[in-house]
Amino acid sequence: MNWTIEAEPNTLRVLVSGYQSWSEAELRPLTALQAVPLMPWRHEQGHDPAFLPSGEAGRWRSHTLIALVRPDGGGWVGCAGDATRTFTHWEARMEDQSVQVSCTQEGPEVPVFWEATTDVITTVEALSARLGEHMRARTPPPLRVWCSWYSYYREVTLEAMLENARHARAKSLTFDVFQLDDGFQSDLGDWTLPSAHFGGHARDLPAALNDLGFAAGLWLAPFLVGPSSRLAAERPDWLLRDPHGRPLLAGHNWGGPYHALDTTHPEALEWLRELAATVREWGYTYLKLDFLYGAALPGVRHDPTVGRAQAYRMGLQALRDGAGEDAFLLGCGAPLASSIGLVDAMRTGPDVAPFWDDESRRVWLGDATGPSARNALHTALSRWYQHTWYQPDPDVVIARRELSLLSAAERHALAGMLDVIGGLRASSDPIAMLDEEGLALLRTALHLSVPDRPTTLTGSFGGAVTHFRRGRFNLLDQAQQGLAAHSYLSEPVPTAPGQR
Incomplete structure (x- = not known):
């Protein structure tokens, strides 16, 4: 299955999801490079070795679902209709004045949905919900x-x-x-x-x-x-x-x-x-x-x-x-x-760790599937x-100050991730080690919440989905619009044009 999108590639962003829990999910300019780990053993442990990230600029691979986003918030969304016996692989590849999108399947042929939309966020949610309903998703109360x-x-x-x-x-x-x-x-x-x-x-x-x-x-x-x-x-x-x-x-x-x-x-x-x-x-x-x-x-x-x-x-x-x-x-x-x-x-997402980033592994070895607070936020939010x-x-909050290299802002960003994503709440701190500040953060993180949704996919602070109705994350190493590096601000932000 193939589609041609008549659009300038350098105006589009791409939303991709990796194959398994730890495989990277991202929101990037289409023209950017999709990294692939240099270490072959990480191909098996962090990705699908039969359909790896491209390792090329302007060529993005995704599993089950993909979205291409215009500056106005509209675009195109593709999603598999079933995954019980079939892996559905997507690829978006830029050309001079267009984008070629292809979909291949490993296993029995299953329906695929491809939609042009004025609201990518809503369409991503609708098509993924259709897949969940078809496969009789189990969504009991979170623990x-x-x-x-x-x-x-x-x-x-x-x-x-x-x-x-x-x-x-x-x-x-x-x-x-x-x-x-x-x-x-x-x-x-x-x-x-x-x-x-x-x-x-x-x-x-x-x-x-x-x-x-x-x-x-x-x-x-x-x-x-x-x-x-x-x-x-x-x-x-x-x-x-x-x-x-x-x-x-x-x-x-x-x-x-x-x-x-x-x-x-x-x-x-x-x-x-x-x-x-x-x-x-x-x-x-x-x-x-x-x-x-x-x-x-x-x-x-x-x-x-x-x-x-x-x-x-x-x-x-x-x-x-x-x-x-x-x-x-x-x-x-x-x-x-x-x-x-x-x-x-x-x-x-990948495992949380008591440090922000394993930059040498992520940048120089092309592997963002390993444990770190940054990797967990980046992929779970997307x-x-x-x-x-x-x-x-989305994994644990780390509320302790001891046995940890995380700053206060980074610890609160992890708590913000749990609030925005909803679902399970988890902790792993030795409870006797927590001071009053740590206990207060842990109690906050244990409050159950309904999942939030993004306000925009047309911009972000760090190559991921970072702007939500209940607040914004900054995954970058520099402050952005008054938001400190590696932090979460829980104040509501205006909804972007074209988004609900």
Whole structure:
């Protein structure tokens, strides 16, 4: 499918969304360069290796949805009509006096909607909502979650979880869920075997949290398998393979590479169902399912008739079946549109970190998918419309001053992101570490809000969607129109011409 737009390329902006949670979403001049990571392993871990960012100026690739914006706020919007078994890829390419837009699909052909509009913001919202409705999106009430990751990382212990839950209760903090993150397990794939340092077993935690008034949440990376794990040794036939028959390398983390499950293998699917059912029996009603992209990587599968999008969906369906319809599933590192209808919430940007920007990685290595406050804001804000697909999870606010390089303005910008995006509220600060200022910011961030919407796509402070009805973000390193660098101003701003 191809369209020609008769317009001067240098007058247009392009709104794109990357493939999975961490893949960059942007609002840029069409003439600008779309960066692609120089590190090949980031192609698998941060993008779709079968449809990477272009790495060229004036050529922009997007997944599921794309928009081109004129200076008056009108333009053109394209969006897929279904994503259950098909990946829809968009590309906009500038020419001398026009723009060529193409759409290709990997998987069975599905409807595609392409509309010229006088109001791009409204049309983006309408077409994305149509996709969510078609796929029977799950959008339950948002939850307020304390997560262990951004303070304890893999060194989390059973006692650290309980200590923070006790402090939260003593200070009347309105968390719904305390979620145990990575570090409790002995290896990727060996989820029921405890790590040496955890000081107990994951099954010991839910009852104690329930007694304190909190639901229990658990992190899993269910589609990943550690090369030294018991699972890899006992069931090598369950691993996704490369064209030479070797176990596929699915990324690089935890000090080395790792493998992915082949979710077309019937026994692997049953193992996923049993895993989800087991942790549910332990008492975990909230599951954060991370690094989900692994099931959709290009590779040789047990069933060669199943495409990547369908294979991913099969694995996610097995987890939903095992956990039950009433479990709350949060996707992360996940193909976004292909998760609609199976997850309750979705991470819509890279990880937050206790520093503003990893500039050398982002600028010199072309990789804005890594953890930083700036990357999380940049991408999550540019996916404001996805609240009709699931509850958005823009990640945590960092309210602490200790163990952090964030300024007060940057901390408040993260809180502003949670307010504007709506959806989940999350924190990871050691609660005993928070002073009165930090506690006040945390309490503010835990207030639930409805999603806001942009006032304009014709200008921004930082290559992303930054101007909303409830306020403006400045993601740049210099002040803009009286708004300090790296900050959020929560005063309403006038609506731009042509926007509602």
